[in-house]
Amino acid sequence: MQNTIRNSIKLSGVTLHSGEISNVTLLPAAPNTGIIFRRSDLGVAFNETLITAKYDKVTESKLCTKIINDYGHSISTIEHIMSAFHGMNINNIVIEVDCDELPILDGSSIEYVNSIEKVGIKKLNANRKLLKIKRPTLFTINDSFIKALPSNNFTIDYTIVYNHSLIQEQSYCYQSGDYYKYKNLISNCRTFGFKDEVEFLKQRGLIAGGSLNNAIVLDENGILNKEQLRQEKEFVKHKILDFLGDIYLLGYPIIGSFEIYKGGHRLTHELMNSIMSDESNYSIVEEESIDQKRYLNTYNSKRISAII
Template sequence: MYQTTIKKSVELVGIGLHKGSPVKLRLEPLEAESGIVFYRSDVDVSIPLVPENVVDTKMATVIGKDGYVISTIEHLLSAVYAYGIDNLRVVVDADEVPVMDGSSASYCMLLDEAEVVELDKPKRIMRIKKEIEIKEGDKYVKLSPAKDLSYDFTIKFPHPVIQEQAYVLKFTKQSYKEEISRARTFGFLHEVQYLRSKGLALGGSLENAVVLDEKKILNPEGLRYDDEFVRHKILDAIGDMSLIGMNFIGNYEAFAGSHDLNHKLTLELLKDPENYEVIELVGEELRELEKAYA
């Protein structure tokens, strides 16, 4: 199994969630061993996707370098990671990635248009060897050894529409596209009003998020899945875990997980080489992984 990139450059324009301004995004092929690299064309700054470049995780995963940042990268990265793409240049002309419809479906369509192609270097996979957990109060995120990749997420909100939801994704690219990619980000009306008073979430609307007041969903079309909220949390987690730098084999589990906890989990994983091994798959494992990303 070989490293991948995209066959051709593709681009789109969408609204930035926080500034509310149009953002042009372009995906470009990169050669093997390049990794995922973000580039801000407006200030001529490249920001490699590595954990040490994460500068904020309060409301989204934000990377930065030399005082310049790119925000809300997790939905795009979720799709890139689900497609098994190892090498890619992401060019934006602003400080955030377009929010599109609040899910990763638009990015899946963009990657389908770009086409995934193999390069001439073996693909590296991380196998989780030890259980690693980050816990804060009753919230936790955890990685544990497994023979395949799965995401097991539970959320609990004191809201009549959400309450407690749990979902387990047995990962394949196809299951991701069908079960996860269309799940939108969500927020509460009082939070949106507060953020806007601070000059944030100016691009947020019912077109790119599920918004709830104290009792109900405000979106006239309703939900895409009955449990869209927890499915979106899995979408976010897949994007956040891309900071590991490669696809992995193991089980991810969370209760009330967040961008911040996911970032701390990647740091905890990577700080001790005894937690994992980097492998090039052969035999049955290779065939199973090839099927997962087909």
């Protein structure tokens, strides 16, 4: 069934790029609402404040994922909260934000997961729809690539390559399951950066809110943070966290497998555009509820015994 949250949630924190404080309120939503961001700071007509979380609203995907509505209002750094919604199977929710960026929190999605867990998930009286990959789709940039393939499950096979002794080549294959699996294996994996690159971005004012509290920072000798790695493959698992958030912009949970080599926001967004550009690449299927399945099974066995 489709889900939403049981009660509203309030969260606050510094934003990564502008360094401002962002106040967020998550609100339960009715079936088939989808995921909608709302800028509460704009002072314009209500419908102009809404930004739908869909792949065709993406306007930038360099340092984060940013979406924009038809009135030119945008919201940035949505990938971690979207990942939490995907991992916890939240299908309908409204996210009110009082600035143009989500807070970075600790650089992972664990705080969103814990807050949702606290209020609980509410089942709605509507069947869930899923997007099924029907044909392989490939997108490449130089030697990096992303592939979507038909499958009966939702799996992500991700490889990253960095010239650093703590990473080198790191691969992880994640097969989605219930939200405990997402919580335990993925949600606490933090974003990461290299000291030189961090200093370069800081000097240009591109990561004003970035600190050792919200990212793993590496130099040639190792990790600069006091807190060492939370998981053995935290780097590649954070890339899976990002991918789960970005790919949820398709608007549905997915049945299909993905292979990603040296991926990033841009590669995922280009892949979504390729998939959705041709209707024969995918189909939207409606999941039957357990009650419906049970009813149909009894109905079929009655029919069969009647025929016999």
